[in-house]
Amino acid sequence: MQYLPNILFVIALAVGVGFFVxxxxxxxxxxxxxxxxxRNDNKPQRWKNMxxxxxxxxxxxxxxxxxxxxxxxxxxxxxxxxxxxxxxIDGIFGTHRIFSFLGGFYDFLIAVxxxxxxxxxxxxIIFWIRRNILHIKRFLNREMKGWPKLDANLILYFEVVLxxxxxTMNAADLTLQTKGAEHYASASxxxxxxxxxxxxxxxxxxxxxxxxxxxxxxxWWVHILGILVFLNYLYYSKHLHIxxxxxxxxxxxxxxxxxxxxxxxxxNEVKLMMDPDADPYAMPDEGAEDEVPAKFGASDAxxxxxxxxxxxxxxxxxxRCTSECPANQTGKKLSxxxxxxxxxxxxxxxxxxxxxxxxFFKEDGKQxxxxxxxxxxxxxxxxxxxxxxxxxxxxxxxxxIMDMRQYLVMEQSAAPTDLNNAMTNIENNAxxxxxxxxxxxxxxxxx
Amino acid sequence: MAEAIKVxxxxxxxxxxxxxxxLFWVGCAGSxxxxxxxxxxxxxxxxxxxxVDFAVLGxxxxxxGDPAKRAGNEFLFQMQAVTNIEVxxxxxxxxxxxxxxxxxxxxxxxxxxxxxxxEVLHHTQFLKSLIDEGRLTVEGGKFKGKRITFHDPxxxxxxNRIYEAPRDLLKKLEVELxxxxxxKTKGFCCGAGGAQMFKEPEPGTKDVNIERTEExxxxxxxxxxxxxxxxxxxxxxxxxxxxxxxxxxVLDIAEIIASAEDx
Numbered sequence: 068m069q070y071l072p073n074i075l076f077v078i079a080l081a082v083g084v085g086f087f088v089x090x091x092x093x094x095x096x097x098x099x100x101x102x103x104x105x106r107n108d109n110k111p112q113r114w115k116n117m118x119x120x121x122x123x124x125x126x127x128x129x130x131x132x133x134x135x136x137x138x139x140x141x142x143x144x145x146x147x148x149x150x151x152x153x154x155x156i157d158g159i160f161g162t163h164r165i166f167s168f169l170g171g172f173y174d175f176l177i178a179v180x181x182x183x184x185x186x187x188x189x190x191x192i193i194f195w196i197r198r199n200i201l202h203i204k205r206f207l208n209r210e211m212k213g214w215p216k217l218d219a220n221l222i223l224y225f226e227v228v229l230x231x232x233x234x235t236m237n238a239a240d241l242t243l244q245t246k247g248a249e250h251y252a253s254a255s256x257x258x259x260x261x262x263x264x265x266x267x268x269x270x271x272x273x274x275x276x277x278x279x280x281x282x283x284x285x286x287w288w289v290h291i292l293g294i295l296v297f298l299n300y301l302y303y304s305k306h307l308h309i310x311x312x313x314x315x316x317x318x319x320x321x322x323x324x325x326x327x328x329x330x331x332x333x334x335n336e337v338k339l340m341m342d343p344d345a346d347p348y349a350m351p352d353e354g355a356e357d358e359v360p361a362k363f364g365a366s367d368a369x370x371x372x373x374x375x376x377x378x379x380x381x382x383x384x385x386x387r388c389t390s391e392c393p394a395n396q397t398g399k400k401l402s403x404x405x406x407x408x409x410x411x412x413x414x415x416x417x418x419x420x421x422x423x424x425x426x427f428f429k430e431d432g433k434q435x436x437x438x439x440x441x442x443x444x445x446x447x448x449x450x451x452x453x454x455x456x457x458x459x460x461x462x463x464x465x466x467x468i469m470d471m472r473q474y475l476v477m478e479q480s481a482a483p484t485d486l487n488n489a490m491t492n493i494e495n496n497a498x499x500x501x502x503x504x505x506x507x508x509x510x511x512x513x514x
Numbered sequence: 515m516a517e518a519i520k521v522x523x524x525x526x527x528x529x530x531x532x533x534x535x536x537l538f539w540v541g542c543a544g545s546x547x548x549x550x551x552x553x554x555x556x557x558x559x560x561x562x563x564x565x566v567d568f569a570v571l572g573x574x575x576x577x578x579g580d581p582a583k584r585a586g587n588e589f590l591f592q593m594q595a596v597t598n599i600e601v602x603x604x605x606x607x608x609x610x611x612x613x614x615x616x617x618x619x620x621x622x623x624x625x626x627x628x629x630x631x632x633e634v635l636h637h638t639q640f641l642k643s644l645i646d647e648g649r650l651t652v653e654g655g656k657f658k659g660k661r662i663t664f665h666d667p668x669x670x671x672x673x674n675r676i677y678e679a680p681r682d683l684l685k686k687l688e689v690e691l692x693x694x695x696x697x698k699t700k701g702f703c704c705g706a707g708g709a710q711m712f713k714e715p716e717p718g719t720k721d722v723n724i725e726r727t728e729e730x731x732x733x734x735x736x737x738x739x740x741x742x743x744x745x746x747x748x749x750x751x752x753x754x755x756x757x758x759x760x761x762x763x764v765l766d767i768a769e770i771i772a773s774a775e776d777x
Contacts, residue, residue, distance in 0.1 A: 325673025398719025450708030472586030497576030
């Protein structure tokens with residue numbers, strides 16, 4: 068029976084990691100429901116962007132307060148995860164602080180982990196205050212009510228609990244080491260250095276060894292189980308960005324922001340129209356693929372590209388886009404963040420539908436347009452790229468708006484009347500206003 | 515034009531078997547809009563002063579298709595683009611300058627994929643190069659020391675990362691350049707982009723151009739400088755809405771330079 072904890076730990080680890088892998092597979096399956104788009108050009112630049120924007124947090128600090136606090140929490144997260152490796156090894160083999168053979172360097176590492184645990188704690192409290200007490204506008208938009216708000220707070224509570232457990236565990240461990248408890252005490256003296264948790268130890272001094280072991284074991288177990296639960300929470304949360312920020316920045320657009328892609332299917336049709344030798348009634352070549360897509364633009368999430376769907380899963384709902392959107396800032400319904408959230412909701416619903424129907428999508432009478440994103444939102448966009456510029460992880464809400472406008476105009480002829488008039492003018496007299504093209508050079512002879 | 519500056523067309527050049535140094539793409543606003551025509555004329559005066567060998571397409575020019583594309587009408591956009599590219603390529607155009615950031619962005623970024631490859635410059639970039647080459651000299655004149663704020667056009671600034679050319683020109687005029695809170699990468703749209711110019715805004719609490727004009731007026735400017743005919747219209751309307759038109763002028767950079775020179 069002495070191996071029972073080890074066995075239980077291995078089972079917990081396998082279940083935790085196993086579930087996570089299943090969810091990641093589902094995530095990849097859902098993203099691949101999007102149409103194909105090649106984002107494999109200029110790999111050196113892509114790696115550079117990922118290093119700079121995701122790893123280096125380059126765009127976070129454009130807003131110094133939230134940016135710097137975020138960098139602290141991010142660094143803490145990455146660095147403290149090194150300690151999780153030791154916890155896992157200790158858990159499997161029943162060892163105590165397996166890396167302690169590193170000696171002085173180990174002391175240094177533990178000290179750094181503790182310092183970061185404190186910084187993360189402080190950072191997370193600042194985040195909580197910003198979200199719940201300071202009335203920061205971007206956390207109060209209509210799309211942030213209900214689950215998104217709870218989700219954001221749950222993440223913060225998770226982190227507080229994990230950090231407190233980590234420090235309490237260290238404090239109990241230090242007390243046990245000091246008291247020379249079996250399994251904890253080392254011949255070489257105290258292992259690890261505990262600059263923060265040493266301040267908790269006075270609370271533990273009068274406790275018996277068995278109580279201390281109970282505290283140490285309980286915090287150890289709850290901490291690692293908490294991490295496994297948190298890992299599996301990611302897929303259901305906006306917190307997925309901690310993983311997806313990396314692929315998302317890698318696959319982000321490299322072209323100038325003003326350059327909107329030219330639709331190839333349209334190019335083919337236009338060329339055919341302009342070609343005087345083209346026979347409009349010609350049969351397509353034998354075996355030639357029908358190059359005209361079923362639909363121009365996007366009316367549902369599966370009409371979007373996989374990059375746009377990856378974008379939607381990466382969005383952590385920080386709202387920097389929305390807080391710089393001219394439409395949103397002047398009270399319009401459009402919020403670029405909501406475009407991303409609605410897209411994720413839709414592709415998730417499609418994924419669940421596929422799961423429920425044995426791998427096939429069963430028509431549910433819904434689509435991204437109208438059921439998730441309204442026309443009013445789409446038409447309010449000025450295409451100014453402020454949202455794209457603001458996103459700290461390279462998400463492009465504008466591209467989704469444009470694809471959906473294309474559907475509205477080219478498939479449904481459903482542009483606002485004024486725009487239809489402007490477009491008719493362009494078609495008939497080559498300017499958006501009703502002027503004659505032959506008058507185009509009149510300015511030359513005017514005073 | 516009053517001073518009878520010769521504005522030749524590409525067709526005239528071709529008839530003489532010559533080609534100009536640069537094609538001036540006037541754009542729809544620059545050709546038809548009364549306010550924007552003043553920008554066109556100011557720029558032409560500067561081109562003439564610098565003795566630039568330029569031409570326009572005249573009646574052969576047509577909308578680049580930008581508003582159609584941003585409205586979602588890719589079909590109409592590409593029809594316009596292909597038509598324009600045919601004309602431009604027939605004249606073997608190599609270099610284009612335009613005072614409209616929307617035309618600039620579309621021709622520079624979206625035409626190459628459809629067979630139109632040209633060197634495209636915004637007029638502020640071109641004017642700056644003329645000054646750098648010593649072909650055009652500017653002095654502050656009546657703008658020296660004036661408080662001027664520059665409104666970044668989205669399709670010049672964020673979209674194409676051109677922030678400095680217009681500012682460099684203003685600095686050459688020795689004006690007191692004051693930045694708005696939201697400028698350069700964080701520049702706030704005037705409200706005209708994405709074909710909004712041609713439609714009514716969606717319901718909201720304020721019009722975008724009013725929000726931007728208020729921000730510009732906070733800098734207490736004598737002039738709001740623009741680099742786009744649509745921004746110009748939006749900001750002019752905003753200034754009128756705020757009843758500040760007696761105190762604050764909205765002028766294109768080309769107009770400022772031309773009028774500093776009393777052209």
